[in-house]
Amino acid sequence: MKxxxxxxxxxxxxxxLVAAQGAQAADLPRKAPIAAPIxxxxxxxxxxxxxxxxxxxxxxVDAATTFLPTPAAFLxxxxxxxxxxxxxxxxxxxxxxxxxxNWLLGIEADISWADINGGATVAPMTFLGAPLAGSFHTSSxxxxxxxTLRGRLGFTANQLLIxxxxxxxxxxxxxxxxxxxxxxxxxxxxxxxxTEVGWxxxxxxxxxxxxxxxxxxxxxxxxxxxxxxIQNPVAPNPPFQVATNFDNAGHIVRVGLNxxxxxxxxxxxxx
Numbered sequence: 001m002k003x004x005x006x007x008x009x010x011x012x013x014x015x016x017l018v019a020a021q022g023a024q025a026a027d028l029p030r031k032a033p034i035a036a037p038i039x040x041x042x043x044x045x046x047x048x049x050x051x052x053x054x055x056x057x058x059x060x061v062d063a064a065t066t067f068l069p070t071p072a073a074f075l076x077x078x079x080x081x082x083x084x085x086x087x088x089x090x091x092x093x094x095x096x097x098x099x100x101x102n103w104l105l106g107i108e109a110d111i112s113w114a115d116i117n118g119g120a121t122v123a124p125m126t127f128l129g130a131p132l133a134g135s136f137h138t139s140s141x142x143x144x145x146x147x148t149l150r151g152r153l154g155f156t157a158n159q160l161l162i163x164x165x166x167x168x169x170x171x172x173x174x175x176x177x178x179x180x181x182x183x184x185x186x187x188x189x190x191x192x193x194x195t196e197v198g199w200x201x202x203x204x205x206x207x208x209x210x211x212x213x214x215x216x217x218x219x220x221x222x223x224x225x226x227x228x229x230i231q232n233p234v235a236p237n238p239p240f241q242v243a244t245n246f247d248n249a250g251h252i253v254r255v256g257l258n259x260x261x262x263x264x265x266x267x268x269x270x271x
Contacts (some may be wrong), residue, residue, distance in 0.1 A: 043159045043208050045099045048261045053093060053218075055254025057116045058086035061141050062247040065122075065179065073240050074186070077126045085118030085141045085250070093256065097152070104161060106152035114171070116250070117142040127181060139177040139229075139244055146171040146252070148200050148220070159208040169200035169222040175229045177244040188242040190231035196248055198224035206258070216256045224248035 064080040071078050091112030098105045119140035124131040147170050154163030176191040204218030231242040 043156070045097045045104055045156055045161060045208075048094075048096050049214075049258045050094050050261075051092065051256050051258035052090075053110065053112070053216075053254045053256035054090040055088070055112075055218075055252055056086070057089055057114065057143070057146070057250055057252040058084065059116070059118075059141075059248075059250025061085050061118060063120070063139055064245045065137055065177075066243045066245070068241040068243055073238075074181075075128050076181075077129075079122065079125070079137075081120055081122055083118050083120035083139075083141075085116055085143070087114065087116040087143075089114040089116065089146060089252070089254070091145075091147075093258075095152070095258075099156060102156050104152065104154035104156055104163065106154070106163075107150070108152060108165070109147070109149045111147040112145060114143045114146045116146075125179075125181070132181060135181045137177070137179045137244075139246075140175070141246060142174040144172045144174065146222075148222075150200065154206075161206040161208075161214075162203075163206070164201075164203045165218075165220075166201040167199070168197070169220075169224060170195060170197045171222075171224055171248075172196075173224075173227070173248065175227060175246060177229050177231050177242070179231055179242040179244075186237055187234040188231035188237065188240075189234055190229045190242070190244070192227075192229050194227055196224035196227060198222060198248070202252075208260075212260045214258045214260065216258065218254055218256065220252045220254075222250055222252065 060082055062082050066078045067074040067076055089112040091110060093108055093110035095106055095108035119138065121136055121138045123136035124133055125135040125137060127135060148167060150165045150167035152163045152165045154161045172195050174193045179188045200220050200222040202218060202220035204216050206214050206216035208214040226245055226247055228243050228245045233239060
């Protein structure tokens, strides 16, 4: 009998101990659930785009005139001068961007109608070591279109892109020059049109203001080398020639609007 009572006592004690431990566990504070990471959307610049642009170009054209075969044949002196050429341009562009982390590699081609022109008159000229009344030299420069094929290297801060750019530049330019010493004598005229090829370097900023749209501001410096226009005699002038050399370098600022294909908006996550 005593053994039975002792066993029952031990069983009841064990049950009471288990119940007390359960009550203590229920009173302990629970751990809060782990919060999901905060995701910040990042704009993705990778892909093809097309766009339009408009801007303004200007140049301080350096020119130099040389008498051929020698200045002594003309009894005149070679001379140099400069003049301003400026005007507007507008056109379109196409390109491709590839984004690696915050860096962007790209290529862009563009073509613009241009009306960048200017000219100068030098008068009087020197003849036999003294100014000759009635003598003059005129020249003109007229850019009809301008294009580039450039690489782009940029840094992105979400929807903002800052980039440098450089590559090939080309343009169609009309030139004209005339050197005139006296009525009916020593009158030399020349003109020409040429597609010039050179290089360009610049930079810009671009802002993605909508999932597939961005606006940009860009500056370019271009150098298309030198071009020489030969002025031949108007009969019955002596069979000499006059050469005028033009330095084709200048600046362009423009704004543009791009539409992006196949992507846009926040597609990459940062934690």
